[in-house]
Amino acid sequence: MSRKIHIVCVSGTREKLQMAAMIASVAAASGDEVSVFFSMNALPYFVKGYATAAPVEGSFGVLMQEDGGVPSFKQLFKYAAELGDARLLPCSMAIDLLKVSTEELDPELGPPTGLTRFLSDAEGAQMLTF
Amino acid sequence: MSEPRIIDARDTFCPGPLMELISYMKRASVGDELELLSTDKGSVNDVPEWIAKVGHELISSEQIDNVWHIKVRKAK
Numbered sequence: 001m002s003r004k005i006h007i008v009c010v011s012g013t014r015e016k017l018q019m020a021a022m023i024a025s026v027a028a029a030s031g032d033e034v035s036v037f038f039s040m041n042a043l044p045y046f047v048k049g050y051a052t053a054a055p056v057e058g059s060f061g062v063l064m065q066e067d068g069g070v071p072s073f074k075q076l077f078k079y080a081a082e083l084g085d086a087r088l089l090p091c092s093m094a095i096d097l098l099k100v101s102t103e104e105l106d107p108e109l110g111p112p113t114g115l116t117r118f119l120s121d122a123e124g125a126q127m128l129t130f
Numbered sequence: 131m132s133e134p135r136i137i138d139a140r141d142t143f144c145p146g147p148l149m150e151l152i153s154y155m156k157r158a159s160v161g162d163e164l165e166l167l168s169t170d171k172g173s174v175n176d177v178p179e180w181i182a183k184v185g186h187e188l189i190s191s192e193q194i195d196n197v198w199h200i201k202v203r204k205a206k
Contacts, residue, residue, distance in 0.1 A: 069143050
């Protein structure tokens with residue numbers, strides 16, 4: 001039986017984004033209905049041309065950074081969308097503050113979404129925040 | 131019977147091998163066999179778990195020289 005999982009990403013650190021992406025990709029590819037809401041410090045990584053590497057929180061982030069065998073969080077979110085039809089939703093407020101258009105976001109991202117809509121859609125879902 | 135398609139996911143970490151397998155599985159035809167090569171120990175449990183959940187078939191899983199060879203068949 002598939003579950004409904006809503007993930008909120010607000011942190012811009014490597015470990016939190018990686019864990020959120022791992023859950024999103026595996027859950028979506030396993031048939032769960034996954035929606036990811038990107039806001040605050042998490043959204044800039046999905047603006048085309050944004051080249052800043054996500055800072056690490058601790059030693060594990062350094063390990064992931066140094067080992068080339070760890071799939072990047074962006075690749076994993078892309079897997080979630082392409083293999084499992086996960087919805088990757090940019091926060092409309094964050095888009096306004098960043099002063100970017102939807103055309104400037106990565107193509108995997110869906111339409112700008114307000115918090116009210118996201119929370120409404122999340123009814124009955126498991127909510128995870130990173 | 132044709133040889134299984136080899137998916138070389140050695141030296142990648144969770145959930146990389148599983149995602150590689152799923153990518154190939156999506157493009158495969160029903161009845162096709164795929165063989166995943168993985169050095170990630172978690173794959174030994176994660177891949178059969180995913181196979182069972184989504185309804186494909188696990189053919190075999192064995193470790194040869196520190197590499198796990200996991201053979202699966204697309205069932206639907």
